[in-house]
C-alpha cells in the first residue's frame with residue numbers, strides 16, 4: 001500500500017472551543033492512483049490534506065507512505081514529507097520572483113538544484129505550454145498560466161505524492177476544464193500518485209480513480225466510489241461526455257443529499 005491512513009482523528013482546540021474536524025478516518029491509496037476527497041464545506045478535507053502534508057499533527061491515528069510514518073512524528077518522517085508536493089487554490093507564486101525563479105524555488109530549498117534538475121523543470125514548463133515566460137513575473141500571466149507554473153513548481157522536485165487542494169476552483173470554467181485535462185495527463189505521464197480535495201462532484205468523477213466521500217462535520221469517511229473503467233481510462237473532458245458520467249453523478253449527488261439531511265445514515269456512523 002502506497003499511502004495508508006489509519007484511525008485518524010483531529011480536533012482543533014482554541015481557548016474556549018474544541019472543534020472535531022475529523023473522526024476515525026481510515027483509508028488507503030495505491031501507487032499511481034488518483035483519488036479525490038469529496039464532501040461539503042467544513043467536513044475536514046483540507047485538514048486531512050494538511051495532516052498528510054505534515055503541516056498539522058493529528059490528535060490521533062497514523063499516516064504512512066510506503067511503510068514510513070508521516071505521523072506519528074519520528075526520525076523517518078521529515079524524509080518522507082519531502083517526497084510530498086502540495087498545490088493550492090492560490091498559485092502561491094512569489095510576485096517579486098520570475099517564473100523561472102519560482103519554479104526552481106523548491107529545488108533550491110531542498111538543495112536538489114543541479115543543471116539536470118533545472119533542465120528538467122524548464123522542459124516541464126515547455127511541455128505544459130509555458131515556454132518563453134521564464135523571465136516574466138507572475139503578475140504578467142493569466143490565472144490559468146500561473147496555476148500551470150505552480151504545477152511545474154510542484155512537480156519540479158519530483159514528489160512521489162501530490163496533494164491538490166482545490167487547485168482549479170478559482171479559475172473560469174474554460175480554463176478550469178483545460179487545466180484539469182493538463183494536470184490529469186501530466187500526472188498519468190509521470191505515473192504520480194495524487195490526492196485531490198474538491199467539493200465539485202463532476203471534477204471528482206472526471207479526474208479520479210476513486211472518490212472518498214466525507215460526511216459533514218465531523219468528517220467521517222461515508223462512502224468510497226470506484227470510478228468504472230469506462231470513465232477512469234479517459235481524460236477528464238472525454239469522461240465528462242461519456243454516458244456513464246451522469247449516472248455516477250446522480251448516485252453521488254443522492255448520497256451527499258442523504259448525508260447532509262442525516263449524517264447518521266452512513267454505514268460507519270457512531271451509534
Ligand SMILES: Nc1ncnc2c1ncn2[C@@H]1O[C@H](COP(=O)(O)OP(=O)(O)OP(=O)(O)O)[C@@H](O)[C@H]1O
Nearest residue numbers: 012019021040041042043044045046047048199217
Ligand atoms: N485552525 C483552526 N482552528 C479551529 N477550527 C478550525 C481550524 N481550521 C479548520 N477548522 C474547522 O475544522 C473544520 C474542518 O475544516 P476544513 O478546512 O478542514 O474543512 P474543508 O472540508 O476543507 O472545508 P472547505 O471545503 O470549506 O475548505 C471546520 O469546521 C473548520 O471551521
